[in-house]
Amino acid sequence: MTYRELLELYKTGELELEQRKKVEKDIERQEAISDYLYEQEDIPELNDIFEEKAAAEKNNKRNDDIEDIDTKFIEMVNRSIRRAFRRMGLTILAAACVLILFVQFCLPTIVSCFYYNPAKNIGDKDYAISKMSRDMAVYSEVFLPGKRRGSVQVEAKGYGNYNITVNQTSSFTGSLTDVSGEITRGELRYYDNNIFKKPATNVFxxxxxxxxxxxxxxxxxxxxxxxxxxxxxxxxxxxxxxxxxxxxxxxxxxxxxxxxxxxxxxxxxxxxxxxxxxxxxxxxxxxxxxxxxxxxxxxxxxxxxxxxxxxxxxxxxxxxxxxxxxxxxxxxxxxxxxxxxxxxxxxxxxxxxxxxxxxxxxxxxxxxxxxxxxxxxxxxxxxxxxxxxxxxxxxxxxxxxxxxxxxxxxxxxxxxxxxxxxxxxxxxxxxxxxxxxxxx
Structure with missing residues (x-):
């Protein structure tokens, strides 16, 4: 596998933890080298070149000497421009990597913070339970007689999107009916709307x-x-x-x-x-x-x-x-x-x-x-x-x-x-x- 292919896998988040750490370490090392070279190879003062050319003309140096100074000036400028572009390219690459990592791992979580998060763990590391399980247990007891539920499985998809399954853990009929649906940025949709219908106002x-x-x-x-x-x-x-x-x-x-x-x-x-x-x-x-x-x-x-x-x-x-x-x-x-x-x-x-x-x-x-x-x-x-x-x-x-x-x-x-x-x-x-x- 080429290093370019390795970088593509890094961008898409498909690398194992050890490989990802190695690539990040390589990027950090490359940035450090570029910074050092940039500090050591500043573009020379143009005034020094012009002063040197003027002195040559004043001392009646040969035309070919003056042409050598012009050539030297052009080469220095070209070399400095190449260095500047090289540094710019590395900077853009580093910025792109940071942006990709931000979009891949941070942005979905940040967006989700603005909406209801059913996947939040209210249990502990040994017994995890989603927040929507508790919310649904309370809500269904108050508003849904005969349809009480207290277990909700949640799959987070990022950007405030979740797949949910409201589990039935107890039944009077001998069969269990789970209800699936999705939450999209605070909007709930069940795939079967009939299960959790509230009773009509005139049932009593x-x-x-x-x-x-x-x-x-x-x-x-x-x-x-x-x-x-x-x-x-x-x-x-x-x-x-x-x-x-x-x-x-x-x-x-x-x-x-x-x-x-x-x-x-x-x-x-x-x-x-x-x-x-x-x-x-x-x-x-x-x-x-x-x-x-x-x-x-x-x-x-x-x-x-x-x-x-x-x-x-x-x-x-x-x-x-x-x-x-x-x-x-x-x-x-x-x-x-x-x-x-x-x-x-x-x-x-x-x-x-x-x-x-x-x-x-x-x-x-x-x-x-x-x-x-x-x-x-x-x-x-x-x-x-x-x-x-x-x-x-x-x-x-x-x-x-x-x-x-x-x-x-x-x-x-x-x-x-x-x-x-x-x-x-x-x-x-x-x-x-x-x-x-x-x-x-």
């Missing part, structure tokens, strides 16, 4: 009625008819499940062999303590509770419009699996069920999720930490909520203030279950109706 009945917090759904439907001036022959229950009768009919027609995400509307809004007592008596898998997160604007006679204040935000109150993700426990206490990465080998450090979230104070602390964490992830939140202005840092902070002041009020919950379990739930007095989606 409280997203489409008005009334009083202490009333049952039927009592509030009467208020709704009056509040919106709905005629007697017009439908007022605009829940995705339809009326209570329509919801039951849909449940009866479900496939017994499949699993479903059930969006269960409670007949009355419950305190967390009452809700936890109720749900702990059920034989259910992971349960996500939908929480009221904003003050309801009261109209005449204490009637409120639930529609603008029920954003389908909540948290998992009995996780079906734990995770080992590192976070700042002082800043975000009780953020995620499980333990931090450095303690994952110690069984005593793992949380007991059911015990941990039984008390309202622990559940409130957990939910507040989730909201606080998201409000501080501005780049991630802007990427995930690009088309939604309701979940800005300001709105999330306001939700935190409301929860701290009023506690946790639950108006519905989701669980993943089969047809038989959902039908059994629908017959309970605490449940008004259930909307379902097939688990993918």
């Amino acid at each position: 009945v409280y997203g489409s009625i008005a009334g009083k917090e202490e009333n049952t759904v039927e009592e509030n439907l009467k208020y709704t008819r009056k509040y919106f001036d709905v005629k007697d022959d017009e439908e007022i229950n605009l829940c995705a499940a339809g009326s209570k009768e329509e919801s039951l009919k849909t449940l009866q027609e479900l496939d017994e062999r499949k699993m479903y995400i059930g969006y269960v509307s409670l007949d009355k809004i419950m305190s967390y303590a009452d809700f936890k007592k109720y749900v702990d008596k059920q034989d259910l898998a992971e349960v996500w509770c939908a929480v009221q997160v904003a003050e309801l604007e009261k109209e005449e006679e204490g009637v409120v419009n639930f529609q603008s204040n029920i954003p389908n935000i909540g948290f998992v109150c009995n996780p079906s699996y734990n995770t080992a993700i590192k976070w700042d426990e002082k800043k975000y206490p009780n953020l995620l069920p499980g333990c931090e990465t450095q303690d994952m080998g110690n069984e005593d450090e793992w949380d007991d999720p059911e015990e941990n979230l039984k008390s309202e104070s622990n559940a409130r602390q957990h939910f507040v930490s989730l909201l606080n964490y998201l409000s501080n992830q501005k780049k991630f939140l802007a990427m995930m909520e690009k088309d939604n202005s309701n979940y800005t840092t300001k709105e999330l902070k306001e939700m935190v203030s409301y929860i701290k002041k009023n506690g946790i009020k639950v108006y519905g919950f989701t669980t993943i279950a089969d047809k038989e379990t959902l039908l059994k739930l629908s017959k309970q007095s605490e449940v008004y109706e259930i909307y379902t989606e097939e688990v993918r």
Whole structure:
């Protein structure tokens, strides 16, 4: 291999570490030699040449002597020009090498700093974990009931570009569905947009009625008819499940062999303590509770419009699996069920999720930490909520203030279950109706 070919491999970053160091050492040595030669061989003062020529003419030297001086002057100038071009060439070569190395190794990283970096390692050298794993674990618990994910593999491509795979590590159907996509300078695109769709605003009945917090759904439907001036022959229950009768009919027609995400509307809004007592008596898998997160604007006679204040935000109150993700426990206490990465080998450090979230104070602390964490992830939140202005840092902070002041009020919950379990739930007095989606 010629040295020129070696330099080409150096430019493209294809050399092994030892060869790359040798080429860099050669370049440094060549620069040092060029600097030395330049200092030793300065272009001679032109005035000295002209003075020498004038003296020769004054002393009546022969013409051929004068011509010799002219020739000497020209040769000196030519030699100096060649040296100057040689130095310029070496300088340009060195600058080109530096520029190539900068573009190859530094520029992609610098550009990436201006955008969300999902590949940042929040673990340690022994157990690396991407930042997006933690961000996604929090985000999916708050906004994606039944679709919680806490593992994201990231491949950095430079210039703010990344390939991502959101892994499913636990399943109720017996099959795992990973979701792939790409992040291009803060823009997220999934190759399958259907997996992580948020639930519609009206999957719970409280997203489409008005009334009083202490009333049952039927009592509030009467208020709704009056509040919106709905005629007697017009439908007022605009829940995705339809009326209570329509919801039951849909449940009866479900496939017994499949699993479903059930969006269960409670007949009355419950305190967390009452809700936890109720749900702990059920034989259910992971349960996500939908929480009221904003003050309801009261109209005449204490009637409120639930529609603008029920954003389908909540948290998992009995996780079906734990995770080992590192976070700042002082800043975000009780953020995620499980333990931090450095303690994952110690069984005593793992949380007991059911015990941990039984008390309202622990559940409130957990939910507040989730909201606080998201409000501080501005780049991630802007990427995930690009088309939604309701979940800005300001709105999330306001939700935190409301929860701290009023506690946790639950108006519905989701669980993943089969047809038989959902039908059994629908017959309970605490449940008004259930909307379902097939688990993918």
